[in-house]
Amino acid sequence: MTSTRARVAALLGAVAVVAGTTLATPAVGLAATADQARPGGGIAGQAPCPNAPEFTCGTLTVPLDHSGATPGSLDLAVAVAGNTAAPKGDLLFLTGGPGQPGVPLMKRIAGKLEPVLKDYRLVMYDQRGTGAHALQCPGLQEDMGSSDLAVPRGQSIADCAAALGPAARFYSTADTVADIDLLRRALGDQRLTLDGVSYGTFVAERYALAHPSHVARLVLDSVVPQQGDDPLDLAALPATARVLRAACQATGCGTDPAADLATVVRRYGDGAQILDALTSYEFTDPNYGGVPEVLHEAAAGQPAKLQAFVEAAHQGDAAPAEALSQGLHAATLCADSHFPWGTTDTPVEGRAAALERTRQRLTAEQTWPYDPATATGLGSQLVCLDWPREPVPPTPPAHRKLPNVPVLLLGGDRDLSTPNEWLYQQAELTHDPQIVIVPGAAHSVQNRAANPAGRQAVYDFLLK
Template sequence: MTRTRGRIAALLGAVAVAVGTTLATPAAGFAATAAAGPAGAGGGGITGRAPCRDAPEFVCGTLAVPLDHGGRTPGTLDLAVAMTGNAHAPKGDLLFLTGGPGQPGVPTIERMASRLEPVLKDYRLVMFDQRGTGRGALRCPGLQEDMGSSDLALPRKQSIADCAAALGPDARFYSTADTVADIDLLRRALGDHRLTLDGVSYGTFVAERYALAHPGHVARLVLDSVAPPQGFDPLDLAALPATARVLRDACLATGCTTDPAEDLAATVHRYGNGAQILSALTGYEFIDPDYGAVPEILHEAAAGRPAKLQDFFDLVHREVDAAPAEELSQGLHSATLCADSRFPWGTTDTPVADRAAALERTRQRLTPEQTWPYDAATATGIGSLLVCLDWPREQVPPAPSEHRKLPDVPVLLLGGDRDISTPYEVLQQVAGMAHDPQIVIVPGAAHSVQNRAANPAGRQAVYDFLLK
């Protein structure tokens, strides 16, 4: 470790982070892989059921689904599925949906079963590796190296081009609409009329899209760290101003004596590195939801001493963002977001040559009120946005109307007041789409409340909601 890294380690304290640790894997042969087959093939039952290789208390198997649910392109995908053994649980199946897009489900069933243990007498927990994740991950080595597990890290143009070329025209079969169709085949394979869905981060988006597409097949919804069903905002205009609130609240709680929001604004103005700071902060919230080292780092950078800020970037990239495709596939992440999202230039069906000018027009229209303590260049310089700026043109699935409401079923919306990635301002917007939502904001919690919050209030709210 260099002397500068030693200073940052002393400032931040010992850090031991396990991101996407594999806790259970299916037995050999349960990987998600593409296989040749007739158009429309797949969609049968869950085959090869057996104890999971590394966690035999759970049952693993494979669900075959069509590569193309429209039936025009041949091929199938084998998706790994894992579940608890209580097949006849009185409240049916609880499908937990992981985040990303790009995270698998099967490797984390042991962890999620421990988090949800109080409800598992009433529910069978089911998890699956969404298409393009886990052992069937879409692999883009350059993009994986550049971005790891980050949504926001800045990729090289060559990495984007190489990824798009590697995935080819089949990239269009990895949208959320395809995953929603997979879930309905999974529901039928499980023998369910209705599913209870518990999603975190991108998993909330999948759960909402499933509920809108199949309202009669949803019993309850738990939405943790909520994304809107219309899609992620590629400019992140909720997270930008929310950063000031989060950092000031954390500063107040920890007794810091500076104004981290003002220092952040001064740092962005001085160095023009807002997108890099936003990426680092959204990663660092997994290490420390109090952002304890951040005010000092920003204060020094604002004063023209950026050494600790650079060490901070290095730390987050090394300890949080670095991840192999099996833990979070950046190939899948890119294919899905580029298919799902609505950008300043429209959709990915817009000619590539027309996109940069549209993005620049948007940058010029953004106001300080929309972006402070960052700037307009931050909003238009986010990594996932830049991936899709250069992504090849393709047809994209239609998005639901922003005026559609979620089905009239019980909905719990869960968030942390220290979450920058999906700030609770977004949660409150989505609550307006539910008929009678229950809202729980957990003090001191950052992203992924059920998994990571020290405060147990969020998990208890989930137990109470599911056991009603």
């Protein structure tokens, strides 16, 4: 058995994977000139993708404002596999974030989906504000990297909002959904099969709700429910106990990491930072090797290794905007989400007081093994606390079900980013869902799980 010291050293050294991104693959795609493309037209500039000539790259030009009230357009990079005679049509793979591009990951995802690509033509694209055209907010990028939960500096948030200006409101999920329908038309499809991961599941669900007749089937991997994520993270907070105990049982750690975590949060008050670190670390080791030991030491009054773990996880989250744009992440979440103070159309004055009232109402049972201050202190919420007031898109009716098409809901039992509680919430709004939970897997099952059961479930589902 590896010593505790060695395991902790390996733990801290391993936290260098950027969640859900592949940084080594260069962005590909060809920019269209003004006379080649028009908003809502076809895919311009089609040619073999640089560094991946087996795929065709081009550009889809879409309106900045789909209502037409504000002028301007955006160029979105698109990559298409070479199977033009696919009997089951086009499979659009949607990446996560929000803020992650698609085209740079085309080769990797094609490799994961290879068994179905005789029947489907794989399509990926860079959602607005990502990839080569990523929204740039340097301070926010430095503070958060690829994290959803890291707490940024107030000045970074203010600088980002000022840099994006009024156009920030054109980067909601509703805008992305409208872009996808223009992409569908440009591809010549009546219906699309959508495979979404993490935030990509939310985009797929919202597309299916907006355009039910244009969806053939849905793969939802690491599910964000169609109502959106909860900025208070009241599913992930208690899920931490379940996940850590399952990992501990798998590795024989000999302690109760959930009880130790509760003691640590009560003693040191650093719940938001610990949840951020644990959520990042699931991408490195779904068994959370070494984590129970550092929690146990911290609970006994020796927090140095836990503090080092948290710092290492934060450093490992570093990522450029081209890999995951925190500017786009903020613009989208602030446009989409419902907070304790309402939406971003709520006046800024009074938001902080509403958040504090929420903290006072939260119970220990709702947040254990964390505390109420953890729920109201996460970066995913604080980014939008002082975000300038702006109009937000309408939300679909809360209890409208997805269209009656085949749906696969896929999750890992070690996932803290999108805990399985969210998957089952979405299942309630799905006709006859197929549910697959992969033991030992964390976030992004198709892309990352060592256990092949999830990928096989996707192959079987798509080839029916």
